[in-house]
Structure formats: C-alpha cells, structure tokens
Amino acid sequence: MAWDDATEIVEPLTPPLTPFVDTLPQPRRLLAREHDGQLSVRMRAGRHSFHRDLPLARVWGFDGHTPGPTIEAERGEPVRVEWVNELEGTLPVVVTLAPDETDADGVPVQCLPGLSGGAPDPDAAALPGFTVVHLHGGLTPAPYDGWAENIFAPGQNAIGYYPMDQRAALLWYHDHVMGVTRFTVYAGLAGLWIVRDGLERELDLPEGPPYEVPLLLQDRNFGEDGRGRLTGQVVHKTDPGTMEAFAPFTTVNGAVWPVLDVEPATYRLRVLNGSNARTFRLVLLGNGRPELDRVVQIGTDGGLLPAPVALPRGGLVLAPAERADLLVDFSGLVSGSELTLFNTAKEPFDGAPFPPDRAEQAGDLEGLLPYPEVMRFRVVAGPAQPRSLPRQLASDVVSPTPDDLAAAVRRAIVLVEQELERAPNLLTMRELAAVPDDAATEPVITMVDQQGQTITRFRTVACRFEDTVTFFPTLDRYEIWQIINLTGDTHPIHIHLNPFQLLARYPITVTVPEGGITERTTTATVRLGQGGDDELEHTIDDNERGLKDTVRVNPNEIVELAVRFETYSGRYMYHCHILEHEDRDMMRPIVIMPTELGPFMG
Numbered sequence: 156m157a158w159d160d161a162t163e164i165v166e167p168l169t170p171p172l173t174p175f176v177d178t179l180p181q182p183r184r185l186l187a188r189e190h191d192g193q194l195s196v197r198m199r200a201g202r203h204s205f206h207r208d209l210p211l212a213r214v215w216g217f218d219g220h221t222p223g224p225t226i227e228a229e230r231g232e233p234v235r236v237e238w239v240n241e242l243e244g245t246l247p248v249v250v251t252l253a254p255d256e257t258d259a260d261g262v263p264v265q266c267l268p269g270l271s272g273g274a275p276d277p278d279a280a281a282l283p284g285f286t287v288v289h290l291h292g293g294l295t296p297a298p299y300d301g302w303a304e305n306i307f308a309p310g311q312n313a314i315g316y317y318p319m320d321q322r323a324a325l326l327w328y329h330d331h332v333m334g335v336t337r338f339t340v341y342a343g344l345a346g347l348w349i350v351r352d353g354l355e356r357e358l359d360l361p362e363g364p365p366y367e368v369p370l371l372l373q374d375r376n377f378g379e380d381g382r383g384r385l386t387g388q389v390v391h392k393t394d395p396g397t398m399e400a401f402a403p404f405t406t407v408n409g410a411v412w413p414v415l416d417v418e419p420a421t422y423r424l425r426v427l428n429g430s431n432a433r434t435f436r437l438v439l440l441g442n443g444r445p446e447l448d449r450v451v452q453i454g455t456d457g458g459l460l461p462a463p464v465a466l467p468r469g470g471l472v473l474a475p476a477e478r479a480d481l482l483v484d485f486s487g488l489v490s491g492s493e494l495t496l497f498n499t500a501k502e503p504f505d506g507a508p509f510p511p512d513r514a515e516q517a518g519d520l521e522g523l524l525p526y527p528e529v530m531r532f533r534v535v536a537g538p539a540q541p542r543s544l545p546r547q548l549a550s551d552v553v554s555p556t557p558d559d560l561a562a563a564v565r566r567a568i569v570l571v572e573q574e575l576e577r578a579p580n581l582l583t584m585r586e587l588a589a590v591p592d593d594a595a596t597e598p599v600i601t602m603v604d605q606q607g608q609t610i611t612r613f614r615t616v617a618c619r620f621e622d623t624v625t626f627f628p629t630l631d632r633y634e635i636w637q638i639i640n641l642t643g644d645t646h647p648i649h650i651h652l653n654p655f656q657l658l659a660r661y662p663i664t665v666t667v668p669e670g671g672i673t674e675r676t677t678t679a680t681v682r683l684g685q686g687g688d689d690e691l692e693h694t695i696d697d698n699e700r701g702l703k704d705t706v707r708v709n710p711n712e713i714v715e716l717a718v719r720f721e722t723y724s725g726r727y728m729y730h731c732h733i734l735e736h737e738d739r740d741m742m743r744p745i746v747i748m749p750t751e752l753g754p755f756m757g
C-alpha cells in the first residue's frame with residue numbers, strides 16, 4: 156500500500172464547536188434479568204444535548220433518548236420487549252438536497268452545517284413516526300425480526316420476542332422502516348444490546364461500568380441560523396453528487412467529540428459504527444504518535460474472536476453496523492495524560508489508506524472529513540490495574556468443513572450503480588443465475604480468469620426489493636455467497652439472522668460497457684486478478700476471522716462467505732448497511748425453508 160500520494164495538505168476548517176469538553180454520555184443500562192425478561196421501551200420525541208454549546212435538539216429516541224438504553228440480556232434467557240410507539244409529531248430532522256456540491260468558497264456543502272441553500276424536503280417534514288424495530292445481530296424468529304414493511308404507526312405497539320439463544324456479543328436495535336430508515340435512525344432511533352454468557356464470564360473480562368464502556372459512533376449535522384450560529388436542529392443533507400449524507404460532526408453516545416476520564420487500567424470498549432454512511436478508520440494517538448499497541452481486539456460482530464488480535468496497522472476500520480470489542484491498556488500513563496481517537500477514513504469510503512502517524516492531520520474537505528476528531532481519553536489518578544490478557548478466547552467459532560463447503564449451495568450477488576436521468580443514481584443488489592454456455596443471447600455478466608477464459612456467465616434474475624424471491628436457503632445447510640462489487644465504493648453488506656464467516660476476498664477488474672446497466676439487465680466483464688492501478692490488498696483482516704454479520708465489499712473485489720441459517724425459517728432480509736443505499740434499493744428478501752418442505756415448493 157502506498158500512502159505518499161494519498162494525502163495532500165488542505166486548509167482545515169475551524170471547528171464551530173469546542174472538542175473534548177463534554178463528558179462521554181453513558182446510556183442507561185436496562186438489565187433484562189432484573190425485569191424477568193419483560194421489558195417495555197417507549198419510543199418518544201425528546202430533547203437532546205449534542206454539545207454543551209448547542210441549543211437542545213429535537214430527536215426521536217427509545218425512552219426519548221439517543222442512544223436508547225443499553226439492553227443487557229443473558230444467553231438462553233428470552234427477552235420480550237413491548238416497543239411502545241409514542242412518537243409525536245413529525246420527523247425531527249430537516250432533510251434537504253443542497254443545490255450545489257460546494258459553496259462559494261469551493262468547500263463541499265456536506266462539510267458545512269446548515270442547509271447550504273437547500274429547501275427542507277416537504278415529504279420528510281410531514282413524516283409521522285412510523286417504526287419497525289430490528290435487533291441487528293439477533294437470532295430472532297422471523298415475525299419479530301423487523302421486516303421493513305411491517306410498520307407500526309404512533310399509538311400502535313409491537314411485541315418483540317428475542318430468544319437469546321446465541322453467543323455473547325454486542326448487538327444493536329434500531330428502526331428499519333421501508334424507504335426512510337436513513338431518517339429515523341438519524342433522528343435517534345438506535346440503541347445497544349449486549350448479550351452475555353458464561354463462556355465470556357470465565358475470561359473475567361470487564362463487565363459493566365466503569366471498565367466496560369460502549370461507544371456508539373454516529374456522524375451528525377446541524378442547522379444554522381441567519382447569523383451563522385448552530386441551532387442544534389438535526390440536518391440530513393445530501394447534494395447532487397452524493398446521495399449519502401456524510402455529516403461533519405462525529406458523536407459518541409450522542410455527544411460531539413466527548414472526553415472520558417480513565418484510570419491507569421484496562422478498559423473494554425464495545426464500539427459500534429451506527430452512522431448512516433460514514434466508515435471510520437480509528438487511530439489512537441498520544442502526544443501525536445499512534446498508540447495502537449495499547450489496543451487489542453477480542454471480538455467482532457458475532458462476539459469473541461478465537462484469540463486476541465492486533466489492530467490493522469493503518470487503524471481499525473468500521474463501516475456502518477460493524478462492531479469491535481477492544482481492550483485498551485491505559486496503565487503506565489501518568490495522571491493528566493491524554494489519548495485521542497482520530498478518524499482517517501475519507502468518504503465515500505473505498506478502502507484508500509492513510510498513514511496513521513498523521514491521523515491528527517487527516518482532515519480532508521474533498522474527502523468529506525472536515526474534522527478527524529472522534530473522542531479523547533484523559534487519564535486520572537487511580538490504582539494501576541494492568542490486566543493479563545487471555546491467549547485463547549472463543550473455542551466455539553467452528554468453521555465449515557471442506558465437506559460442508561463442497562455440498563454448499565452457491566449464490567452470486569452483484570452490487571451495481573445505475574445512472575438515472577433527472578434522479579440520483581440508483582444502487583441495487585442484483586441476484587444472479589448461471590446461464591449455460593449455449594444460451595448467452597441475453598445480457599450477461601461474464602466472469603473470466605486471468606487468461607481471459609470464461610468461467611461463468613450470469614444473467615440477472617432480481618434487481619429491486621419488490622422483485623420475486625430467488626434465494627430460498629435450506630435450514631441448517633451451508634451456503635456460499637459471492638458478492639461482486641461493480642461500483643467504485645465500499646458497501647457494508649449485512650445478512651439478517653445467522654452470522655457468517657469470510658472465506659476470501661478476490662481482486663477483480665471490472666468492465667461495464669456504456670449502457671451496460673439497465674433497469675433489468677446487467678452487462679459486464681469481471682476478470683479475476685488485480686488491476687494495475689488497484690492498491691487495495693483484498694485480504695481478510697485478522698479481526699474479520701470470527702463471526703461477522705456485516706462485511707465490507709470493497710471496489711474491485713469479490714467477497715466470498717459461508718453462511719448457514721439455523722433455528723428459524725421464514726422471510727428475512729439482507730442489505731447494504733449504508734442506510735441511504737438500503738432505502739434505495741440495496742435490499743433483498745430471502746426465505747429460509749426447512750428441508751422437509753422442499754418437495755412441496757413450486
């Protein structure tokens with residue numbers, strides 16, 4: 156990887172808010188066991204302080220707060236939640252499409268607060284509080300999984316039943332309503348959910364405050380009054396060149412650039428990227444130097460890794476919905492020491508590297524990263540408590556056997572961006588079916604090897620969410636999914652129900668002829684092998700060698716994964732977790748069926 160030409164010095168913006176003055180908020184803990192597994196969570200409008208110097212913002216939140224309470228459950232102890240929809244009024248977010256990509260000074264409008272000349276979207280302004288709650292990472296029966304079209308209006312209450320027959324892990328719950336998830340989650344409808352179990356407790360890891368700290372990262376933007384002062388009004392802004400909202404201010408647990416006082420001890424950080432679209436690459440700096448050696452990663456989306464791993468050299472990459480379970484050793488630091496987390500990922504994220512030792516200067520207006528600050532840790536006096544690290548963590552991450560994989564059903568999915576006239580580009584996930592050699596009269600995706608020999612031809616069998624289901628996985632049987640990225644950006648693909656394991660990332664070069672992507676067809680050549688100008692490594696990181704439920708599919712790349720749907724049959728979804736993509740239209744249904752019903756299916 157070359158980092159030299161990846162950076163250029165830009166004149167940074169002066170932050171309109173002072174960083175590292177607000178204390179990191181800690182969401183209320185809601186322990187299911189203390190309520191016999193019967194919880195009631197009210198979705199309500201509320202007022203929220205994103206920063207001490209901002210007026211209170213109108214938000215929607217679980218229990219009226221953003222983030223909502225952190226629900227903690229025990230493996231094997233089912234939790235029943237009554238999701239009470241008491242959302243009053245209309246969407247507390249001003250949604251706007253700015254008329255230009257940059258302001259008069261050439262600054263991208265997404266780096267700036269305010270509407271940048273855009274009008275408030277009247278449909279969004281009139282949107283009532285429709286919701287359907289999804290527990291991301293939950294092994295949840297289909298009726299309770301939060302199917303995007305099963306919508307509850309204000310005054311209507313949903314019951315969620317979560318068996319919790321699953322490994323300890325950090326999950327999260329959030330709204331999933333069809334077509335507007337990017338607004339409802341942005342308005343505040345998200346919270347963390349921690350599953351605990353005995354296997355994890357045997358390792359004696361920090362549990363609960365003060366040494367276990369959940370960190371929910373989300374970027375947010377705010378309105379501006381006529382005199383250029385921030386109003387605190389939450390703003391979702393896109394522009395003609397960017398369909399995603401990349402907001403300039405990073406919040407952690409709902410506070411912009413907060414600070415956490417830590418003792419010289421080992422802390423367990425449970426990190427989730429809950430942003431709509433922004434990918435973070437986190438680098439910890441002390442006195443301007445990377446301190447990544449203080450951090451080890453012990454868990455990922457689906458819980459503990461087999462063994463602790465070091466963070467990637469360039470920093471910890473978390474795309475929307477990805478999680479990391481980290482142990483950070485603050486011991487040996489004198490009182491008053493400060494360590495700061497920075498984000499070095501430019502947007503739209505495509506995997507491009509950035510030197511970690513320059514993280515403090517990672518601000519990049521072109522890269523829609525005006526302020527690289529994330530949060531600060533300030534060491535206070537306390538007993539030094541270094542913690543010895545277990546060498547082995549999870550022994551229950553079982554990989555599929557060669558026999559499992561040989562018998563697996565293989566599926567192929569392609570990520571495409573279709574240019575439309577007079578409308579923003581449409582991103583879709585298209586399901587493919589192999590065509591026999593002699594039947595290639597229709598538009599196809601041709602996969603060729605490095606010598607140019609054709610391996611497979613694929614026709615497109617489904618494009619939009621409403622298209623008929625083509626994936627009917629058999630319960631308890633391994634499947635191999637290949638996700639082929641024809642776009643220029645990284646997409647975090649999330650599959651509901653069971654977590655999966657990555658098998659490979661393959662570099663590819665993609666050729667799409669003019670007009671090759673139409674409403675219903677896809678024409679492209681996908682050649683295996685790395686292109687000359689492609690600098691990505693296309694490897695599986697050590698911290699991805701566990702159970703994942705969301706995987707980054709980079710440009711010029713195929714991700715191959717093994718998934719086995721277990722326990723529950725029924726209708727679920729898989730989708731891109733960039734919420735602007737999921738809403739339009741990177742989401743597809745899957746229907747999981749028991750083997751015995753196979754003979755009776757049409």
Ligand SMILES: [Cu+2]
Binds near residue numbers: 645731733737741
């Ligand atoms: Cu996407």
